Amino acid sequence: MKYHSTRNNNDLFSPSEAVLQGLAPDGGLFVPQELPKVDFATWIGLDYQTIAKRIFKIFFSDLSDQIIAEIVSAAYGDNFDDPQIVPVHLIDDQIGFLELWHGPTLAFKDLALQFLPHLMQAAKKQLHFEQDILILTATSGDTGKAAMEGFAGVEHFKVIVFYPHNGVSSFQKRQMLCRDYDNVRAIALRGDFDDCQRGVKQLFSDQEFAGEAATAGYALSSANSINIGRLIPQMIYYINSYLQMVTANCLSYGEPISIVVPTGNFGNILAACYAKAMGLPLGRIHLAANQNNVLADFLQTGIYDSNRPLVKTSSPSMDILVASNLERYLYLKKPDSEWLKSLMRDLNVSGKFQIDPEILDLTASWTDENETSIAINQVYQSYEYLIDPHTAVAYSAIAKAGLTGLTLVASTASPYKFMEKILSSLDKEIPPDDRQSIETIAELSGQGIPQTVSKLWRLPQDKEIVISADQMAKAIFDNIKRK
Ligand SMILES: *Cc1c(COP(=O)(O)O)cnc(C)c1O
Secondary structure (H helix, E strand, O other): OOEEEOOEEEEEEOHHHHHHHOEOOOOOEEEEOOOOOOOHHHHOOOOHHHHHHHHHHHHOOOOOHHHHHHHHHHHOOOOOOOOOOOOEEEOOOOEEEEEOOOOOOOEOOHHHHOOHHHHHHHHHHHOOOOOEEEEEEEOOOHHHHHHHHHHOOOOOEEEEEEEEOOOOOHHHHHHHHEOOOOOEEEEEEOOOHHHHHHHHHHHHOOHHHHHHHHHOOEEEEEOOOOOHHHHHHHHHHHHHHHHHHHHOOOOOOOOOEEEEEEOOOOHHHHHHHHHHHOOOOEEEEEEEEOOOOHHHHHHHHOEEEOOOOOOOOOOHHHOOOOOOOHHHHHHHHOOOHHHHHHHHHHHHHHOEEEOOHHHOOOEEEEOOHHHHHHHHHHHHHHHOOOOOHHHHHHHHHHHHHOOOOOEEEEEOEOHHHHHHHHHHHOOOOOOOOHHHHHHHHHHHHOOOOOHHHHHOOOOOEOOOOEEOHHHHHHHHHHHHHOO
């Protein structure tokens, strides 16, 4: 498999090159040269790890089978607290939740970020790449800790994440400020997630910054879903859960199921599109947005307009107005680099672009705060099942979209990450201390407190560093030098 930029399909890159570079040199995103058709019927009965190996063999074809096998067993083992890695929780015979939060940081990002560090190490060896790697990452809350956890203690890698000051939940903040290792660090930025993402992207295209980093001994890379190494692993759970449903006799192979994905940066939903393009019998793929409904509007009208205020919601991982992976989706639907370049130019200059909505094959809807609370409440009252606000946004979308038949909802975060919204939706008092909320959530869910949650109160907590966008480079070098 080779990769090329969405903005230029002439220059080809090996998988290892694409993974280490993160962003393509022209500012576009790496995409696979093709999405080969697979007869997934022959994969029925395989476990998560075996599916992972087969997918990685296709997409990271410059790594040996043995290395892929080692990476997979390191990435998807007892670091997940469920042996199925991503179990499907059916609440009735129509609706199932894809529980993507059994990893160490309790959000779906772990499915990719428990894997990416191993992949990057292998890519580094493959290319005989000598320099250390500095990973810069913007986070709306979940990617940050997942990247820190994935790279914790990994030699020759340093991770610095930027999160929006006052834009993450108190639990998320505690997660990022409590760490076991010195090579990972979180810094708060005055602004929102888009400011963090823009700041990081600017540093990536800043020659002077790259030069200084090189002098300090580092090459730059990214752990955001702009990295193709983040996206490929996300296809696995769609394939695995479809086949699980077949094995459980919920459907016969070939019958379409619907997928609903709570979306922010468009990575998770794009992985579903890729799996479908490879032949997985998915029916409708529905995009669920919160009040920051720029993507829902786009899918309905073909007009992408990010010129609107960003609203802070209870599903902060979706508080995003510029979704980077949309560029890959557009390329999938219309592989025309010149066209994409002009759209991205429009987006840069005016914050918007317009296309013919005919080529778009996803449906979309959005959910406000009140509806989110209703969904949390309803699912708990009817099924005694706790869902986090992101998952609740997706659950709400089922009725809005009029989805019928078997529907799988991507459940992207554990309820522990967003306790306040859950408690208020269930008309419970919100205790002053997160620790008490944790006890309440555990009681409501009827399950024990996960290890990774209780551990957070045993680790020392960093003092929060708060900077403005123009201080990012300085903060990074201060941090590197302190190593
Ligand atoms: C990151 C995240 C999302 C959004 O996923 P994208 O791939 O950015 O669309 C949704 N929910 C949670 C809990 C997340 O952490």
